[in-house]
Amino acid sequence: MNRQIRLAARPVGFPKESDFEMVEIPVAEPSEGEVLTRTLFLSLDPYMRGRMNDTRSYSPPVPIGGVMVGRTVSEVVTSRDPGFTAGDVVLGFGNWQDYALMTGKTLRKLDPASAPVTTALGVVGMPGQSAYVGLLDIGQPQPTETVVVSAASGAVGSLVGQIAKIKGCRVVGIAGGDAKCRYVVDELGFDACIDHRAADFGAALARACPEGVDINFENVGGAVLQAVWPLLNDFARVVICGLIAHYNDATPAPILDLRAVLIKRFTLRGFIITDHNVRLDDFQRDVSAWLREGRIKYREDIVDGLEHAPEAFIGLLHGRNFGKLIVRVAL
Amino acid sequence: MNRQIRLAARPVGFPKESDFEMVEIPVAEPSEGEVLTRTLFLSLDPYMRGRMNDTRSYSPPVPIGGVMVGRTVSEVVTSRDPGFTAGDVVLGFGNWQDYALMTGKTLRKLDPASAPVTTALGVVGMPGQSAYVGLLDIGQPQPTETVVVSAASGAVGSLVGQIAKIKGCRVVGIAGGDAKCRYVVDELGFDACIDHRAADFGAALARACPEGVDINFENVGGAVLQAVWPLLNDFARVVICGLIAHYNDATPAPILDLRAVLIKRFTLRGFIITDHNVRLDDFQRDVSAWLREGRIKYREDIVDGLEHAPEAFIGLLHGRNFGKLIVRVAL
Numbered sequence: 001m002n003r004q005i006r007l008a009a010r011p012v013g014f015p016k017e018s019d020f021e022m023v024e025i026p027v028a029e030p031s032e033g034e035v036l037t038r039t040l041f042l043s044l045d046p047y048m049r050g051r052m053n054d055t056r057s058y059s060p061p062v063p064i065g066g067v068m069v070g071r072t073v074s075e076v077v078t079s080r081d082p083g084f085t086a087g088d089v090v091l092g093f094g095n096w097q098d099y100a101l102m103t104g105k106t107l108r109k110l111d112p113a114s115a116p117v118t119t120a121l122g123v124v125g126m127p128g129q130s131a132y133v134g135l136l137d138i139g140q141p142q143p144t145e146t147v148v149v150s151a152a153s154g155a156v157g158s159l160v161g162q163i164a165k166i167k168g169c170r171v172v173g174i175a176g177g178d179a180k181c182r183y184v185v186d187e188l189g190f191d192a193c194i195d196h197r198a199a200d201f202g203a204a205l206a207r208a209c210p211e212g213v214d215i216n217f218e219n220v221g222g223a224v225l226q227a228v229w230p231l232l233n234d235f236a237r238v239v240i241c242g243l244i245a246h247y248n249d250a251t252p253a254p255i256l257d258l259r260a261v262l263i264k265r266f267t268l269r270g271f272i273i274t275d276h277n278v279r280l281d282d283f284q285r286d287v288s289a290w291l292r293e294g295r296i297k298y299r300e301d302i303v304d305g306l307e308h309a310p311e312a313f314i315g316l317l318h319g320r321n322f323g324k325l326i327v328r329v330a331l
Numbered sequence: 332m333n334r335q336i337r338l339a340a341r342p343v344g345f346p347k348e349s350d351f352e353m354v355e356i357p358v359a360e361p362s363e364g365e366v367l368t369r370t371l372f373l374s375l376d377p378y379m380r381g382r383m384n385d386t387r388s389y390s391p392p393v394p395i396g397g398v399m400v401g402r403t404v405s406e407v408v409t410s411r412d413p414g415f416t417a418g419d420v421v422l423g424f425g426n427w428q429d430y431a432l433m434t435g436k437t438l439r440k441l442d443p444a445s446a447p448v449t450t451a452l453g454v455v456g457m458p459g460q461s462a463y464v465g466l467l468d469i470g471q472p473q474p475t476e477t478v479v480v481s482a483a484s485g486a487v488g489s490l491v492g493q494i495a496k497i498k499g500c501r502v503v504g505i506a507g508g509d510a511k512c513r514y515v516v517d518e519l520g521f522d523a524c525i526d527h528r529a530a531d532f533g534a535a536l537a538r539a540c541p542e543g544v545d546i547n548f549e550n551v552g553g554a555v556l557q558a559v560w561p562l563l564n565d566f567a568r569v570v571i572c573g574l575i576a577h578y579n580d581a582t583p584a585p586i587l588d589l590r591a592v593l594i595k596r597f598t599l600r601g602f603i604i605t606d607h608n609v610r611l612d613d614f615q616r617d618v619s620a621w622l623r624e625g626r627i628k629y630r631e632d633i634v635d636g637l638e639h640a641p642e643a644f645i646g647l648l649h650g651r652n653f654g655k656l657i658v659r660v661a662l
Contacts, residue, residue, distance in 0.1 A: 050594070057594050058565070058594055058595075058596075221589055225589075234389070240589070240592045240593045241593075242593065243589055243590055243593055246589060246590050247590075252586075253586050253587060253588055253589055254589070255583075255584050256584060256587075257577075257584055258552055258556075258571070258574055258577060258584055258585070259574055259577050259578075260601075261571045261599060261600075261601040262571045262572075262573065262574055262601035262602075262603070263381070263388050263389055263601070263603075264389075264601070265389075265600075265601050265602055265603055265606065266599070266600070266601055267598065267599070267600045267601075268592060268597070268598070268599040268600070269592075269596075269597070269598045269599070270591075270592040270593035270594070270595070270596050270597055270598075271593075271596055272593070272594075272596055275596065
């Protein structure tokens, strides 16, 4: 049998567990050109909150009763695509379920001997590529510039800061709580990390950025962006990669003095990583090399059991994960 | 004697006439390398409001008691720079006064036979260059795209729209009142122009942009920007050239849903034209050619008498001018 987690109701504000439902259906048989896969790992990412809304976006919403979407690392069970055989480990959109049918051309084979397969969902996957493209192509960091990155211990933020260090920048993270902040400085090598929950957050951030801020890599929005705003230097780049504070309508739009965009000649730019696949090879080459050389580290937060995916995803939206959130589906 | 208009007090909100004072002092004598000029025309521009504040900006503020700054078209009276002789007509920063001492290297000679000299303050001057660089370099218009430009009958907006038409765009202006809107459509050739004072402004703007908006060339901010925001298409460019609604602290920051920056991959960018002098020759060549070919038109709003400059400048901030605002100083 195949367990699926489906969207039961469109969330109002933060999702509740009752917005999801688990159903069991028979495992399907692959047609010609299809591959039946068993899900090993499911990636949980903030963008999924947007897919739960019935609003215009860059991707269609998950319909009510539809299986929640998500990237997976899976094992091929039965293949009717000549490019795959049983036992192959593949990256694809297997979604929130035990088994998936996918066409071969949507899959990429992984080599478990070369790297832990979960990294294909994180540091060498979509979050890593977001960090790479957002920082390098949109942020365009120059040596000695100051980069601020929010959600600094997360899948994207942790890599943004480490790449910025490699590029010679001063890097200040923003994260929630002492443990994450210590990790960001002690393990990842950021120059500083400020707890956005602290009472003196804004003042502490300003003290950590004595030369102002040249690049703000934004994963959060809300009060975090509002605190960075007055610190931005002339010609600052604000890279909008994520706005998790706003995904649940829990945070009003931050009040940003637009005059600063003009007077200080800011560039704000939002991006969606799937528009930037032209850079996939560069990203994989560089990040794989940095990993081999020990110049970047990553951290995974692995939750066991598909049935815990809704709870884990809700936790992600509250910042309760610590590192790239992944569900181990095949136990 | 030389009449000067000086900054008497830093304005709170909209400037009042009492924030300026006129004084008369003897005309100064030029030192070696200097040129004594008599002001023919003084340009009044929204950026001057920023110079009246004692806040960090891209240029230092005018000190209390200092002469208000401004570009001028002037006639050389006495020259101690071998590059200039009495009678030459020059463009420079002569400021709000009858006579100015300027060093020769800050001046550019104008040829009154080739074009009306006032155009050096408008369509072929700083406002024109702002339109050219902001639209072409920052906005990057493509044929058939929709461009919305606010303050559409003004010195910058009127040229933005006409260049966008030359580039094959659909162009929708925003202006204050029927007369300006009619001028923008009937004389300048925009596809539509919407009165931002009309009760149904937002709905009318949406109707005028059936394919959405690809470029918003923003001169105003406030409610005008807020009305354009939901109409912006994927990959829209928001060019922040001016934010006159905010210069007098009369308008709160508009509430802009930042999620649209991410989901629709907007680019917002502010610019100050003096950073873009590398494009000065291209601008002058292209706009001069378009003027000769009759492909662009311009309108000047000329006020007689230096003593009326404060009143005219205050009117500019309220949108009471109609076309490029210039003071004829030498009557």
